[in-house]
Amino acid sequence: MPTSSPYPPEVIPTIRVVAMPTDTNPAGDVFGGWLVSQMDLAAGTAAAFRAKGRCVTVAIDSFIFHEPVAVGDEVSIYTKITQTGTSSIIVHVETWRRARNTNERRRVTQGKFTFVALDQNRKPRRLPPESGFDTITD
Numbered sequence: 001m002p003t004s005s006p007y008p009p010e011v012i013p014t015i016r017v018v019a020m021p022t023d024t025n026p027a028g029d030v031f032g033g034w035l036v037s038q039m040d041l042a043a044g045t046a047a048a049f050r051a052k053g054r055c056v057t058v059a060i061d062s063f064i065f066h067e068p069v070a071v072g073d074e075v076s077i078y079t080k081i082t083q084t085g086t087s088s089i090i091v092h093v094e095t096w097r098r099a100r101n102t103n104e105r106r107r108v109t110q111g112k113f114t115f116v117a118l119d120q121n122r123k124p125r126r127l128p129p130e131s132g133f134d135t136i137t138d
Contacts, residue, residue: 013076014042030069043091046079047115063111072100
C-alpha cells in the first residue's frame with residue numbers, strides 16, 4: 001500500500017466492522033463521515049503503536065471516495081505508515097468493502113492522515129526509535 005490493485009492488501013486489516021442501518025444517510029448509503037471516522041480510528045491505532053503513546057490527527061491530506069458502502073457490507077480498513085518525521089507520522093489508509101453474501105471485495109475509499117505524537121502535557125514529542133517490531137500483524 002498505497003496500491004492501485006483491484007485486490008485488497010495481503011495483510012490483516014487494522015479494523016474490520018459491519019456497516020449498520022444507523023450508519024446510513026436517507027438514500028441508504030453509509031455516511032461518508034462514518035467512513036472517515038472509522039479510517040481515523042484505524043490510522044490512529046497505527047500511529048499510536050508506532051509512537052508508543054498518544055497521537056492526534058493534525059491533517060487529512062487527501063481523501064478519495066471510490067464508491068458507496070451499503071448496509072450489511074463488511075468494511076475492512078488497512079493502514080500503512082508511509083513517512084515519519086521528528087514527531088509526525090503519515091499513514092496511508094484504504095477501506096475495502098465485501099458485500100455480505102459474496103467474496104467480492106472492492107476498494108471504497110483511500111486517504112492520507114497525518115498525526116503528531118504528544119507528551120503528557122499535550123505538546124509534540126519526538127518519536128522513539130523504531131524497534132523493528134512496529135508493524136501490527138495480529
